[in-house]
Amino acid sequence: MELKYGSTAFALDLPPERLAGVVAPSPPAVDESPADIIEAALDTCHHVLSSFRPGEKVVIITSDITRYTGSEIYLPLLLERLDRQGIADRDVEILIALGIHRKQTEHEHRRILGPLYGRIRVSDHDCDDPGALAHIGTTSNGIRVSINRKAVEADHLILTGTIGFHYFAGFGGGRKSVLPGIASRKACMASHFAVLNPGEGSGRNPLATTGNLDGNPVHGAMVEGCALAKPAFILNTVLSADKSIIAAFAGHWREAHEAGCRFYREKFACQLAEKGDLVVASCGGFPKDINLVQAHKSMEYAAQALRDGGVMILLAECRDGFGNGTFFNWFRHKSLEVFETALRAQYEINGQTAYSLLQKALRFRIILVSLFPPQQVEEMGMIPARTLDEALALASGMLPAGWRCYLMPEAGSVLPVAAV
Numbered sequence: 001m002e003l004k005y006g007s008t009a010f011a012l013d014l015p016p017e018r019l020a021g022v023v024a025p026s027p028p029a030v031d032e033s034p035a036d037i038i039e040a041a042l043d044t045c046h047h048v049l050s051s052f053r054p055g056e057k058v059v060i061i062t063s064d065i066t067r068y069t070g071s072e073i074y075l076p077l078l079l080e081r082l083d084r085q086g087i088a089d090r091d092v093e094i095l096i097a098l099g100i101h102r103k104q105t106e107h108e109h110r111r112i113l114g115p116l117y118g119r120i121r122v123s124d125h126d127c128d129d130p131g132a133l134a135h136i137g138t139t140s141n142g143i144r145v146s147i148n149r150k151a152v153e154a155d156h157l158i159l160t161g162t163i164g165f166h167y168f169a170g171f172g173g174g175r176k177s178v179l180p181g182i183a184s185r186k187a188c189m190a191s192h193f194a195v196l197n198p199g200e201g202s203g204r205n206p207l208a209t210t211g212n213l214d215g216n217p218v219h220g221a222m223v224e225g226c227a228l229a230k231p232a233f234i235l236n237t238v239l240s241a242d243k244s245i246i247a248a249f250a251g252h253w254r255e256a257h258e259a260g261c262r263f264y265r266e267k268f269a270c271q272l273a274e275k276g277d278l279v280v281a282s283c284g285g286f287p288k289d290i291n292l293v294q295a296h297k298s299m300e301y302a303a304q305a306l307r308d309g310g311v312m313i314l315l316a317e318c319r320d321g322f323g324n325g326t327f328f329n330w331f332r333h334k335s336l337e338v339f340e341t342a343l344r345a346q347y348e349i350n351g352q353t354a355y356s357l358l359q360k361a362l363r364f365r366i367i368l369v370s371l372f373p374p375q376q377v378e379e380m381g382m383i384p385a386r387t388l389d390e391a392l393a394l395a396s397g398m399l400p401a402g403w404r405c406y407l408m409p410e411a412g413s414v415l416p417v418a419a420v
Contacts, residue, residue: 166297168209169222179221210301281315326350
């Protein structure tokens with residue numbers, strides 16, 4: 001079997017007696033083309049689109065390069081629908097939902113927009129530019145929601161993206177296009193802070209977890225923030241492991257998203273009879289392993305298939321490094337108690353991700369195959385390796401007799417659910 005790593009792959013030949021199973025999603029076979037899938041989804045929004053009038057301003061939100069969505073396919077089809085309504089190209093702008101991520105390069109804009117690049121205006125959201133933000137309301141738990149002014153001033157706001165698991169918001173897509181996608185840094189931080197229980201030392205809310213929306217406080221904050229923005233509709237894709245569009249959900253921003261989440265969980269959760277001693281996990285290659293913040297998602301899902309004290313080998317190239325300038329600084333805190341105190345005192349989204357990574361580094365033995373200098377990997381509580389073979393050699397001395405291994409070739413796209 002080949003396991004993806006960046007733009008390359010490592011070959012793995014595991015003895016059959018060691019293999020507990022391959023943990024992979026089982027998406028349905030699809031006969032329709034990606035364009036047909038998108039067109040059928042957009043047909044359900046005809047009643048909304050028919051209300052659009054010539055001269056009205058439309059802002060379309062889509063994801064940045066760290067989250068491939070099929071945007072180069074669906075954005076042109078969406079523009080065709082707007083054109084039928086008499087909406088001129090000059091009245092449409094595509095807004096990249098960076099959240100707190102870095103700005104995109106020209107090459108990345110080209111990849112996101114596909115044939116629309118150079119035809120339709122595109123801009124990156126800036127969470128730190130107060131002049132480019134507008135306050136739209138306050139959530140029930142006191143989050144002051146300010147979002148990109150272009151989205152507020154548009155006559156119609158359309159949300160696009162893709163649905164997948166998210167390790168504490170439950171699922172990506174839908175409402176996340178607004179909060180944190182085009183929100184102020186302060187609002188982003190406040191919505192994510194809901195992952196922690198009230199009260200010092202009380203840890204993470206157990207409902208803020210992968211694949212769960214019910215009672216999830218982070219999801220609840222995002223839903224309230226999105227409602228304040230009053231989107232016209234959403235268009236969210238579901239992708240196979242090879243990044244092909246296998247389904248699309250369009251319509252009311254909350255109802256269509258929830259329908260997509262139900263579909264995704266049904267198709268992308270994998271039941272396991274027991275947990276393994278070793279999990280060898282690939283994020284799925286670039287861009288899923290573009291940086292460590294993104295690769296952490298695969299680490300989180302792989303952890304669900306691993307017994308306490310077990311060994312995880314994570315293949316994550318991380319050509320863009322950590323994904324945030326302050327991420328690595330959090331690992332000066334070596335105990336979870338001290339880390340949590342610091343996180344509550346000065347919350348950062350990437351600090352929360354670093355905290356979650358440290359939780360797993362203390363619970364398991366994680367061998368990270370990446371481009372990071374060995375010292376940095378060790379500072380984060382993990383074991384560095386440059387190749388899969390080197391990682392397997394290191395793991396061999398940590399495993400019990402008769403060990404069994406799960407392989408996860410697309411760890412960022414499947415949620416193992418092990419019997420208790």
